Amino acid sequence: MDLGNNRFSEKIPAWIAEDLPQLIVLILRSNKFSGSIPWDICKLKYLRILDLSLNDISGTIPQCLNNFTAMADKADSSTDLFEGFYSVFKEHNNYRYIGDYVDSAMVAWKGREYKFGKNLGLLKIIDLSSNNLIGKLPTEITSLLGLVVLNVSKNNLIGEIPQTIGQLKQLESFDMSRNRFSGEIPSSMSELQFLSYLVLSYNNLSGKIPTSTQLQSFNANDFIGNQTLCGPPLTQKCPGEETPNQSLPTENGSTEDDEDNRDEFKKWFYVGAGIGFAVGFWGICSSLILKRSWRHAYFLLLDNMKDWLYVTMAVNKARFWRMFQRQE
Structure with missing residues (x-):
């Protein structure tokens, strides 16, 4: 179900979960939905793509998102769910015939929008960005072991990043920028080997960025806006890691230490000369x-x-x- 880029308003209807229990894709992005995310949506256990971005949704993120068992399965069973082409019955002038329908949808992927067709079933996405959500990021979301994209950016979320975030081994894109997350970045995040898009900017994160080949490969701009965050790829050194200032060469080839020694000698020379003269x-x-x-x-x-x-x-x-x- 792709109802994105329309003018639907009011609350997200709870009947979606009741009447469409086998729904696999639910895209309601770029509408005017308000209110909170209904808990009934957690009944969609076959859901693979949930996109509620760019709305006016408020309230907290339901803690029951771990009921999306299709996202919790790391095994790829997309071939059973998305063949790319579906044969459907059409009726025209009282004649029935079989036509072809191709699954396709616009999906936000690593900061950009792409149109996915036959490969739509390879994605497992939760996108709640650009809303007015509050509260913490539920730790239950880290049990969705097959999750590929998680985007909660541009909200008012608080609290710490769940320590078990490292369980999402399939995660390739993680954006939690422009919130009010605090605390340190969990060390388990260094275990996300497939992570190729990470944006943690403009929060209240602190401490040292965990050391790993994966995290240090990102740009410093992906971490800016966190005043007390330190360590590579940021230039800000962590407390206790500051290196002594090395002497820089001056125009005549001498070092700053040499200049300091000369100044010290001159000072004591003049003092001695003055005392000797007196x-x-x-x-x-x-x-x-x-x-x-x-x-x-x-x-x-x-x-x-x-x-x-x-x-x-x-x-x-x-x-x-x-x-x-x-x-x-």
């Missing part, structure tokens, strides 16, 4: 002031030096003047 100056001045004989000898030395300089300059001046006159 000690020497006051040592000499105090000795001249206190000892009269030294003071007389000092000033006599200055007088002699003055006379020697005067005589030397006078003699050199006269000699230069005579040489100048001879040249004329």
Whole structure:
């Protein structure tokens, strides 16, 4: 049943589960459905695709989604359910004949919409994105071991990611962005070997991103918007993992440590020079002031030096003047 992209409103009718118990695909995306998800929908145990995205649905996610036993089965029995072509009876002008019908539907797959036909039965999808859902993500959903796509993005969900999320070994696409999830990313998520599309951005997640080849292969943008989340592929280091700042080379080839050492040497050089000058100056001045004989000898030395300089300059001046006159 694909009723997507219409203008249906009000609540999702509960009679769907009563009158169509063998329903395999239920697509109600891009409508105006409101109210909460009816618990009766959990009676659709053969359901493989549930798409309620892009509506105005509120309330919590039912905890009975583990009743979707077809999604809980990891074995692929799609060939028994989807042959691609179905023979159906048609009636025209009182004549009955057999025609062909091809199963096809638009399905959100890894952030984009694709039209699936014959391979529609290979998918096991729960898409509840772009609604007004509140509360926690039920842990019962992790018992759907055959689930391939889980999208609960753009809601108001809170709480932690279920610790048993690693049980969904077949999961290839997981989007829980733009909610209010908190706590650490479960370490079991590193066990999702088929996961090729993961978006956890814009939540309140914290702690270190679990280390695995799978998780570190994603882009940092898939984790942004979580202020206290750290570790690769994010550039933000976790507490205790900060590495000491390495010395960077300056323009002349020296390092910052060398520059720091030079600055330290200059500082102590000037301090030492100042102290030495003060000690020497006051040592000499105090000795001249206190000892009269030294003071007389000092000033006599200055007088002699003055006379020697005067005589030397006078003699050199006269000699230069005579040489100048001879040249004329």
